[in-house]
Amino acid sequence: MKTPITGRNPIFKSLNRVKILIVLALITWIAHFWHSASFGLYEDDYARLPKAMGMTGSELIDYTWSLFVHFGRLTEGRPLHPGLIYLFSFFGEKLGGLNGVYLLGYLLVTVNGFLFYTLLKRVSKDQVFVITGAIGFALFPVYLTRVWLTSSLGHQPSLTFVLLALICYVSGKKKLSYLVILGSLLCYETVFPIFLAAPLFNQKWDRKLLRELLTHTLMLGALVGLIVITRKLTGENRVANLDFWEIILLAIKNMLLGPVMSILMFFSHSLEPLQKLNGELGILMLIGFGVILWGMWDLKQKKMPHSWQELAQLTTIGFIMLILGYSLALTVPVNLFHGGESRVHLGAVVGASILCGCLGSALWNLAIAYRQKRLATVSLAAFFALLIGFGIVVQQDYKLMWQYQQAFWQDVINLAPDMNEGTLILVDGLEHFKRPKNVSQENWTGTFVLKKMYRWPTDWNFPPSLYKLLPNWQEQVVFKENSLQLKELNTVGKKSEREREFEIANIIFLQTENGALTRRSEPLRIEDRELNFKEKLTSGLPPFEKGFLYDYLIQAANSQPISYINN
Incomplete structure (x- = not known):
């Protein structure tokens, strides 16, 4: 040619x-x-x-x-x-x-x-x-x-x-x-x-x-x-x-x-x-x-x-x-x-x-x-x-999506300083999170991130997990006596984690409210069950050794975080 x-x-x-x-x-x-x-x-x-x-x-x-x-x-x-x-x-x-x-x-x-x-x-x-x-x-x-x-x-x-x-x-x-x-x-x-x-x-x-x-x-x-x-x-x-x-x-x-x-x-x-x-x-x-x-x-x-x-x-x-x-x-x-x-x-x-x-x-x-x-x-x-x-x-x-992630994880560690072995952090209100047009929403990566943000004690069998809940997640919850199980249809995460039974008293429930992420302190009623989540009894930051991702995701104390949730 x-x-x-x-x-x-x-x-x-x-x-x-x-x-x-x-x-x-x-x-x-x-x-x-x-x-x-x-x-x-x-x-x-x-x-x-x-x-x-x-x-x-x-x-x-x-x-x-x-x-x-x-x-x-x-x-x-x-x-x-x-x-x-x-x-x-x-x-x-x-x-x-x-x-x-x-x-x-x-x-x-x-x-x-x-x-x-x-x-x-x-x-x-x-x-x-x-x-x-x-x-x-x-x-x-x-x-x-x-x-x-x-x-x-x-x-x-x-x-x-x-x-x-x-x-x-x-x-x-x-x-x-x-x-x-x-x-x-x-x-x-x-x-x-x-x-x-x-x-x-x-x-x-x-x-x-x-x-x-x-x-x-x-x-x-x-x-x-x-x-x-x-x-x-x-x-x-x-x-x-x-x-x-x-x-x-x-x-x-x-x-x-x-x-x-x-x-x-x-x-x-x-x-x-x-x-x-x-x-x-x-x-x-x-x-x-x-x-x-x-x-x-x-x-x-x-x-x-x-x-x-x-x-x-x-x-x-x-x-x-x-x-x-x-x-x-x-x-x-x-x-x-x-x-x-x-x-x-x-x-x-x-x-x-x-x-x-x-x-x-x-x-x-x-x-x-x-x-x-x-x-x-x-x-x-x-x-x-x-x-x-x-x-x-x-x-x-x-660039904006990375700033949203940094602001989100800053909120998580501020709101959940008392996370410990077996803690499940649930985040509700995913539909209110801002999403730049050309970047996918970070829905399923929570546990991966936590695992690399902190070095958990080696004798822990179940380090803390974090999952963002999809809309209507309540319809698929399976209740046990003092625990619950989240099915595949209502949360995004590893299958092995979804098959676990989580103690309700060790669940930290975060939700969107007035354009901000907050921790729920009052009970949550689902059908005929009243769920009393883990109470926040401590303040400050989680007392664990920092992991590889910590310095990338957590900004300096004097920095102004960006708003990542719609009002």
Whole structure:
């Protein structure tokens, strides 16, 4: 698909590549990590990162070894996913605590941007296609979890394997590409199907291509079969209990709906910064606009270096990859675009970005025909600046959500200084908690957080637990003589905890009241039962040794906490 270009100074070409890489690195930082010093932990982060960041080197080695020994039981057949999260968290903490971990997350995201740029350069000599496609990849606005460390450390590496495999394939190193793509299956398989389209890049579209596609598909099918058999043999329940036809129908539905929704959101998200425009947002968008304009201003391309037919082929490849990107997105509905659920769109980034490059190339060449090249450059830079603005909006939401978490946990330790062995802290009024639009609510992480905020006495069998109650939780309470049990439908937490019977006199009940979190002192009546919860007889803070998360979540005594509950 490539056509050679001669007469270009090699030094100039190298400098231009470096300039584009600098542009990609800068816009990735501005759009996704500008506020990273104010980010914290979110959702699944609590289940892994605090433990990983507190490990010793020998503990990390032992844990990593256990992932491969217990391939299915501990890792859902994806040992590289938790393994890399632990590895990068461990080394990031050594670099600079949580900020160091975010730095490694940024580097992983940026490296993927570099790899995608390299891939596009291998398949096309169209500078505009390559640059606009690479910028579209760096700013892809439908996948919002880049800053979520579980995603940047555990999902992005899977995309790295896919991009490396594609580069190997289009470079003629096909055997190596199959070895590399295996890493994607062992990390986070939802992006793996993108690699099915690899033969479309560097072959004429004839009968020979059909034979290569068949061979390629059989090779990948063999790899998938190997992984599935291994998962079954090692007891991975998600594979053992699959309903084949249900999975097929869901995959078809997602492949039809996902691309449409993704393309719509690609453009609609660009309008959100205009609705929330403020000083910081405006300044950063202007900086991003200038950076992108600097990267594109000196483009010397005066005509399309390939035919419109070849651009149509690239567009077709983009659509095929976009469709394939949703084929294994089976756990989250594809019509969700906010919070952690947006990880379902990770597989769409490659196909959507190729389409972005095709659209950029088409607009550029139309502009040349009408002698409006500068206008096209400015227009493209302005659109990408809007995508940077949307990235800033998402960052502001993540920053705000971390502040909400800090304020909540400050209230918890102030209201429950008397927590002790077996204490259950229940939080009612979840529907009144503020939730930034682009971040998922922290519903289920309470016990994980408490476990890492304090070092409980080693002789305690049941350290304190905290759960946030869902609406209408009273309907599912099971009462014993002096205890109660909370069923799965009414609270979010570990199943083993939900099966426990909790002594009512050792339950601390927190509730929202007039825009604040308060501790209930009066009895609570549920049907014909009157519940008398634990009385607060002490003040101050819990008298336990501080754990790893304490200094991250609990602010200085003189700091002013943010309001996180609606009146």
